[in-house]
Amino acid sequence: MNNTKQIAELVEPFAGKPGELIQALHRVQSELGYVPLDAQEEVAEIVGVSPVQVYGVLTFYHFFRTEPCGQHVIRLCMGTACHVRGADRVLQALSDELKVGLGERSEDGMFTLEGVRCLGACGLAPVMMVDDEVYGRLDPNKARTVIREYRDNQE
């Protein structure tokens, strides 16, 4: 599914510049939304590093994702206030409902679940965002309801 020609075009400005590996991966991610694992060898070849250096960088930085994003990105706050007010139980509920862990995409491709540090809405703790929408004062049930509403609207 990965378009070799597209990767080659995206990485072209960094050809032969090992020092710019991160920029090259950055470009791939901003265009495709993620860095496909099967593009690693090609990126390595063009930029001029070994395959394991690409793999090392991709797995070192949480910023890089190696799977496409779901249609909706859920950002659950894992900051102090939300933690104290039960973010872990909300996380458990979301994981159960979507059958994914943090950083993963649900099998139907609809949601990606991410943990973030602080959304700046501690008064609403525990809080999550789905795309640009904020949902506060969550508990496990409320979180599940939000997910189900998105699913219902989709149908």
Place this chain on the structure above:
Amino acid sequence: MITLEIAGRQVQAEPGQTILEAAESAGIHIPTLCNLKGLSPRGACRICLVEVTTWRGKLVPSCATSVEEGMKVVAHSARLRELRRTILELLFAERNHICAVCVSNGSCELQDLACELGMDHVRYPYRFPGLNMDASHGKYVVDHNRCVLCGRCVRACSEVEGAMTWGFSRRGVDTLVATDVGSPWVDSKTCTECGKCVEACPTGALLDKRTSVAEQEKDPEVLSQVTERRPRV
């Protein structure tokens, strides 16, 4: 020539030499783990810590610190022994080092260090992570449970063999050595099957296939034998 003092003795060294090299050529032993002759120093394990009196007692890794004129170095003291032992205990507690069932039992640098530093027990709770092995390759195996992340395989493969197969993946406590794009070793397109990484590995993390408990012997000196025969550029 530079003159410095190591362990109370006057020692001569070439500029650019490390404290460890200077000590070794004067017959002064400093314990090491991640350092290997023939490979570039990395300063990864900190077992070789020494105290530089002339730098207000600063602790530095002797394998990765250059000598300086007039430098005074403490190589052995109660404090250093305690620090080295602590580092060693943390290494043991981090993964699954069960010598009794290890291929390298009896010829393992980690085990040798435990004996040398008198580590009779570990004061930290073992983490017992459930890590994988990769036995996909026809000749070699990597068992992450015994890896101390010294990076000797990484350097042997890139600096001596030039294949650049090994590297580090992920980070922090999740760090693992990896081949190519994290794919099984047998699928590596860069590995030449030279075996240098296995020889370089100080523990039972890299082994020859078909070796059983205490059967794995290693010859890490081959790395410097290879590099010393190479013309200098």
